[in-house]
Amino acid sequence: MYPLEWIEKLKVGRPGAAAAPMVISPVVLSLGLTSLLTDISSEMVNSLLPAYVVLHLHLSPMQFGLIDGLYNGFAIALLSLAAGIMADRVSRQKEVALVGYSISGVCKLLLLAVGTTYAGLLLVIGLDRLGKGIRAAPRDALISLNTPSNSFASAFSVHRAMDACGSLLGPVVAFALLALLPGAFDAVWITSFAFAGLGVAALWLFVPRSTPVPRDTTRVVTPLWSGLRSRQFLVLAGCGALLALTTVSDGFIYLMLQRKSATAAGYFPLFYVMTAAGYMLFAIPAGRLADRISRRTVFMSGYGVLIALYTLLYFQDHVGSGLLVGCLALLGLYYAATEGILMALTSAVVPAERRTAGIAIVATGIGLGKLASSIAFGALWQTYGMQRSVLVFATAMAVAMMASWILLRKHAQVPT
Amino acid sequence: MRSGTRIFLTLCLAAVLLVGGYGWYAKQRMSAHVVATPVAPVPSTPAPIAQPTEPPPATTPAPLHATAGTPHATPPGGGSVKSPPASATPAPPRQRLFFRSTTVDQHYGSVAWADVARPGQVHYVDSLRCEVVYAAGGHGICLSADRGVFTTYSASLFDTRDFKVKGSFPLKGIPSRARVSIDGTLAALTVFVSGHGYTTLDFSTQTLIVDVRSAATLADLETFEVRRDGAVIKAADFNFWGVTFTPDARQFYATLSTAGQHLLIRGDIAARQAEVLYENVECPSLSPDARHVAYKKRLNVDGRIQWQLQVLELASKREIPLAEKRSIDDQLEWLDDRHVLYSVPSKEDGSSPGTDIWSAAIDSKTAPVPYIRNGYSPAAERCRAPAACAAASP
Numbered sequence: 001m002y003p004l005e006w007i008e009k010l011k012v013g014r015p016g017a018a019a020a021p022m023v024i025s026p027v028v029l030s031l032g033l034t035s036l037l038t039d040i041s042s043e044m045v046n047s048l049l050p051a052y053v054v055l056h057l058h059l060s061p062m063q064f065g066l067i068d069g070l071y072n073g074f075a076i077a078l079l080s081l082a083a084g085i086m087a088d089r090v091s092r093q094k095e096v097a098l099v100g101y102s103i104s105g106v107c108k109l110l111l112l113a114v115g116t117t118y119a120g121l122l123l124v125i126g127l128d129r130l131g132k133g134i135r136a137a138p139r140d141a142l143i144s145l146n147t148p149s150n151s152f153a154s155a156f157s158v159h160r161a162m163d164a165c166g167s168l169l170g171p172v173v174a175f176a177l178l179a180l181l182p183g184a185f186d187a188v189w190i191t192s193f194a195f196a197g198l199g200v201a202a203l204w205l206f207v208p209r210s211t212p213v214p215r216d217t218t219r220v221v222t223p224l225w226s227g228l229r230s231r232q233f234l235v236l237a238g239c240g241a242l243l244a245l246t247t248v249s250d251g252f253i254y255l256m257l258q259r260k261s262a263t264a265a266g267y268f269p270l271f272y273v274m275t276a277a278g279y280m281l282f283a284i285p286a287g288r289l290a291d292r293i294s295r296r297t298v299f300m301s302g303y304g305v306l307i308a309l310y311t312l313l314y315f316q317d318h319v320g321s322g323l324l325v326g327c328l329a330l331l332g333l334y335y336a337a338t339e340g341i342l343m344a345l346t347s348a349v350v351p352a353e354r355r356t357a358g359i360a361i362v363a364t365g366i367g368l369g370k371l372a373s374s375i376a377f378g379a380l381w382q383t384y385g386m387q388r389s390v391l392v393f394a395t396a397m398a399v400a401m402m403a404s405w406i407l408l409r410k411h412a413q414v415p416t
Numbered sequence: 417m418r419s420g421t422r423i424f425l426t427l428c429l430a431a432v433l434l435v436g437g438y439g440w441y442a443k444q445r446m447s448a449h450v451v452a453t454p455v456a457p458v459p460s461t462p463a464p465i466a467q468p469t470e471p472p473p474a475t476t477p478a479p480l481h482a483t484a485g486t487p488h489a490t491p492p493g494g495g496s497v498k499s500p501p502a503s504a505t506p507a508p509p510r511q512r513l514f515f516r517s518t519t520v521d522q523h524y525g526s527v528a529w530a531d532v533a534r535p536g537q538v539h540y541v542d543s544l545r546c547e548v549v550y551a552a553g554g555h556g557i558c559l560s561a562d563r564g565v566f567t568t569y570s571a572s573l574f575d576t577r578d579f580k581v582k583g584s585f586p587l588k589g590i591p592s593r594a595r596v597s598i599d600g601t602l603a604a605l606t607v608f609v610s611g612h613g614y615t616t617l618d619f620s621t622q623t624l625i626v627d628v629r630s631a632a633t634l635a636d637l638e639t640f641e642v643r644r645d646g647a648v649i650k651a652a653d654f655n656f657w658g659v660t661f662t663p664d665a666r667q668f669y670a671t672l673s674t675a676g677q678h679l680l681i682r683g684d685i686a687a688r689q690a691e692v693l694y695e696n697v698e699c700p701s702l703s704p705d706a707r708h709v710a711y712k713k714r715l716n717v718d719g720r721i722q723w724q725l726q727v728l729e730l731a732s733k734r735e736i737p738l739a740e741k742r743s744i745d746d747q748l749e750w751l752d753d754r755h756v757l758y759s760v761p762s763k764e765d766g767s768s769p770g771t772d773i774w775s776a777a778i779d780s781k782t783a784p785v786p787y788i789r790n791g792y793s794p795a796a797e798r799c800r801a802p803a804a805c806a807a808a809s810p
Contacts, residue, residue, distance in 0.1 A: 050619070051561065051590055054608055055561060058771060058792070171566070178563060180439070181439060183520070183524065184439075186438075186442065187438055187442045190438045198428060198431055205421075205423055206420055269566045382653075
């Protein structure tokens with residue numbers, strides 16, 4: 001019809017799907033609001049916890065050590081899988097997510113009650129992580145179930161941008177409170193609880209219950225893994241875990257940046273916030289691009305960005321403040337191009353009635369991959385030092401990336 | 417949907433009311449919490465000060481930025497203070513005990529000091545707000561938290577006569593321990609550096625030795641060569657903390673933690689070497705006569721870490737557990753050659769930021785006694801030359 005049609009085709013990457021304006025369902029925005037409020041709540045606490053433990057409770061924090069890794073490991077991985085399967089069974093993603101968000105909210109009150117002893121703190125932190133493990137998959141499933149398949153990536157990116165915005169605001173709120181009420185950590189915990197409560201309320205009030213997916217009525221019991229045995233899904237989950245295995249955890253990146261820059265004494269929290277800022281800024285453009293061109297391309301480019309960052313870290317002995325900001329922005333860009341996009345890729349290959357379990361499996365694979373990578377990188381660092389370790393990881397990632405690019409070729413043509 | 421929005425807005429209002437109400441309550445509690453400060457019983461055994469000569473009175477009294485606290489009551493408002501009730505012209509202090517005030521009032525976090533002979537009479541130096549403080553040889557170190565959206569930390573070195581800051585530098589983490597050598601030339605400090613990011617409670621330590629005059633870092637203990645039974649040991653999991661200087665200020669004792677062990681090391685600053693002496697010693701503190709090391713011994717009680725206070729007689733390697741049965745997480749300070757000081761949270765559940773300073777004799781029988789209420793980080797100032805310690809008379 002129009003002579004410009006071929007340009008449209010080129011832009012969209014496939015015929016028929018016109019570059020529609022981004023339409024984000026109010027459900028996704030509500031879930032974003034929930035995450036924003038919850039992140040304000042949890043980052044308020046996280047930004048203060050180290051100083052609170054040492055300076056306020058006069059406890060030495062050495063013994064907390066590995067606990068976090070354990071919590072993030074098997075226990076929660078298994079629980080989030082179980083929660084995901086259950087949520088699919090009864091189509092109750094919303095309710096399961098509510099439980100997860102509520103547990104984390106209640107933790108803020110528990111912090112007030114028992115958070116003044118080692119045992120109490122460990123219990124509260126563990127419960128908080130548990131809540132996080134339970135809620136993530138059903139929430140992501142709700143995002144995809146309320147979004148047409150051709151804008152999955154956009155929907156996830158809007159949610160992730162709002163989420164990152166909450167992580168930025170949390171420390172600011174905590175600081176403002178402590179400036180007004182010096183030393184009143186209990187007031188911070190109460191405020192954090194209030195934000196968490198509003199987050200739960202937003203989810204409860206604004207997100208409709210998911211409609212049960214019509215099932216094949218001839219079969220009484222659907223087997224557990226039906227819909228999750230497709231080659232496409234397994235390859236995707238495998239590639240996700242493989243790439244996570246070759247990813248250096250943020251903690252180590254920050255440590256390297258701190259060692260290489262003279263300016264960065266005690267500014268770890270600032271590193272974190274700058275990464276979140278980059279994530280927030282780049283998420284939506286990356287998501288739109290993924291829906292228009294190809295999710296696979298954007299997803300793989302994210303890891304390309306990370307390899308660039310590792311190479312930079314390898315060759316650069318001294319990192320000035322400008323380069324430091326650049327590195328943290330690259331890290332934010334990597335998150336923007338991969339995290340939500342992978343969930344969009346997953347949602348596209350998992351049938352609706354298995355969506356939560358599918359997302360939970362991919363997320364668990366990534367979690368275990370990250371845990372293994374942290375242990376491996378720590379061991380490499382001890383033996384061969386920082387520079388050589390990052391080179392090894394950069395090389396491994398390049399290999400993993402090439403393998404994934406080939407393995408994921410079918411995902412480039414997933415009908416969306 | 418409409419009603420949903422209405423309920424959500426109502427909940428927002430409720431949240432604002434909750435936060436506002438609690439904030440108001442916290443504010444009230446703070447202003448109402450101007451507690452009577454130090455009502456300190458003198459230690460049961462009147463501590464004989466191991467100073468052969470009385471420091472002579474300061475010839476030129478330096479200006480003192482401290483306000484004198486009243487010994488037994490706080491005037492309403494806690495502001496200006498009338499003349500001390502006891503003697504009109506009190507004798508210059510024999511020896512001063514520096515500490516951090518944890519009274520929840522306008523002095524919270526300030527450096528405070530009291531004559532060890534009159535621990536009930538506290539003077540505040542409100543210009544110095546610290547998390548950890550130490551003083552010896554006429555010089556003090558103050559590790560402080562500069563609160564902001566991102567709390568940063570710094571160290572200041574000050575003169576203990578006029579409390580003027582002579583130098584400062586930024587710290588890489590949360591302050592933990594500080595010491596100054598008896599000649600006032602060297603300072604040591606330990607901070608907690610959060611190693612693996614921000615949301616985890618995963619820490620490592622950094623311990624530095626600092627030149628007091630120039631405020632320059634002389635050494636990071638991680639760069640020292642450590643020997644154990646003659647052989648050099650090295651591992652990436654090395655963490656050092658709790659330095660205590662020898663009287664000659666050439667050597668020090670400290671804790672080295674590696675592979676789950678907590679080792680007592682003795683280091684030589686000029687040679688940048690250290691050797692392992694003993695196991696299971698944390699936060700050593702050398703007595704003024706250099707014969708004993710007081711420390712906390714790590715015990716595992718029902719899966720939780722407990723610290724028992726002990727004293728190690730260096731010559732005989734004899735360990736003396738102190739009569740203090742609570743778990744104490746502090747680097748001990750020597751009041752004199754027979755008594756140690758340490759801080760204990762005022763409330764066991766940690767519901768208050770307050771801590772008290774207790775005194776214990778170095779035997780297994782004498783029960784510890786409270787020494788100064790609402791204090792933390794005690795430092796009994798000692799000097800090689802008494803004139804260097806001479807405090808301005810109030």
